[in-house]
């Protein structure tokens with residue numbers, strides 16, 4: 001029994017490397033087919049990794065959200081300063097920016113162009129605003145969000161505060177955009193996986209046709225379908241493996257080229273973001289998925305075309 | 313070993329290649345199958361190897377009704393039937409050794425056993441010195457012998473040959489025939505399709521003659537008489 005198993009494994013191993021040997025006999029066509037597979041797989045993989053990085057950034061931004069405290073109109077500047085002193089004592093707060101009613105009005109005039117319309121009003125309609133930036137814990141974006149929420153509630157109950165508003169609109173918008181991109185990437189991945197399946201299927205179909213005589217002879221002397229199928233399945237495996245490796249190489253070089261400018265960009269937003277090229281999990285998924293596509297592509301081709309070839 | 317009872321073969325398109333064939337070949341018997349071109353010789357061999365299936369009647373090989381063998385079991389049936397083809401059917405991108413080894417590789421034998429059996433088989437057909445050669449470098453007679461070595465390498469109880477001496481000169485033909493005789497002497501059933509009447513009539517074996525898809529003459533009726541006992 002052990003001996004039988006040994007022989008069985010040895011036979012598989014032989015076919016495994018035999019099929020590799022056959023492929024390397026025409027390295028150019030091996031390279032071209034693998035490159036097509038590699039490029040097709042690199043695209044969704046690259047987008048997936050960029051998306052993952054964007055999620056990391058947005059996690060940062062999420063907790064970096066600002067809280068605007070709109071003060072009651074009756075609040076005097078002195079009272080506001082008193083509140084500011086109090087807030088400065090709070091460890092959850094990193095930075096405070098005060099905009100008096102007068103400053104708010106000037107700003108509004110400058111930005112809106114409604115200066116003349118406002119002159120018609122006797123009183124300044126705008127409240128004073130204290131813009132608070134929560135301090136971040138260095139590790140966890142999620143706990144930051146919770147802490148920010150807690151801080152918001154605290155500030156809401158401070159004296160002179162009319163409304164405390166967490167400024168998160170744009171973060172939500174970013175999430176929506178990312179969700180759209182994520183779905184796009186999924187659709188693109190499915191389409192390109194199908195393309196890879198077809199490429200491998202077609203390559204194996206040609207290989208089967210090229211070896212038609214050989215298949216007939218093997219059938220004549222008692223070769224089972226399983227036996228005939230095996231080298232073609234391994235050929236599909238090798239195409240998948242090489243395609244996956246090429247995809248990995250393409251993704252890594254592209255992202256390395258992109259990482260410098262992206263980091264420069266994010267630095268200007270005070271982000272502690274650093275570009276992640278490709279993690280272990282994604283690598284395993286890429287190579288494993290590619291091999292799986294190779295195997296299933298050749299399986300489909302072999303199932304379809306092996307039966308047609310019968311000795312007559 | 314082989315029994316045809318009322319076996320007929322009609323090809324798709326309606327052509328009757330064999331009609332109502334009856335004969336029995338005992339284990340270890342050697343016989344020739346002859347007849348004009350298109351008489352149905354190849355078709356009869358194809359029925360035995362399950363390359364074609366009988367349209368009517370029964371073909372029984374080694375006690376097994378071939379109609380009962382499903383498609384996926386056909387390979388295992390063929391492993392018990394050594395086939396020799398007029399056009400050799402060798403793999404030209406593999407050495408003589410690898411060609412002869414193929415039936416053993418298919419059956420999953422170990423490396424060691426394969427080496428032993430392939431050399432024994434090549435020795436029998438006198439090609440031991442050519443094991444590293446490629447078939448393309450061999451003469452027609454040598455290629456035919458490679459085909460024979462491959463057909464007998466896993467010692468099948470039944471050997472079928474379709475025009476094995478097709479375009480060989482008389483001396484080579486006799487040489488090939490004597491190889492078949494040797495197998496017959498060790499108990500292998502041998503059926504050889506050939507229209508080389510000169511060669512056949514000089515040998516003391518049973519001759520089945522096909523004419524227009526029917527068995528017109530059977531020189532070895534003694535086997536037919538004992539047929540019922542097998």
Ligand SMILES: Nc1ncnc2c1ncn2[C@@H]1O[C@H](COP(=O)(O)OP(=O)(O)OP(=O)(O)O)[C@@H](O)[C@H]1O
Pocket residue numbers: 312323324325327328329347348349350351352353354355356507
């Ligand atoms: N696949 C097929 N489809 C239709 N007709 C066929 C097929 N194979 C053979 N035939 C016909 O069946 C008849 C018998 O063919 P077969 O090959 O058995 O003859 P044969 O006795 O071997 O002849 P030869 O001596 O020329 O080899 C021929 O008329 C041939 O045209």
Ligand SMILES: [Mg+2]
Pocket residue numbers: 353354355474
């Ligand atoms: Mg013929």
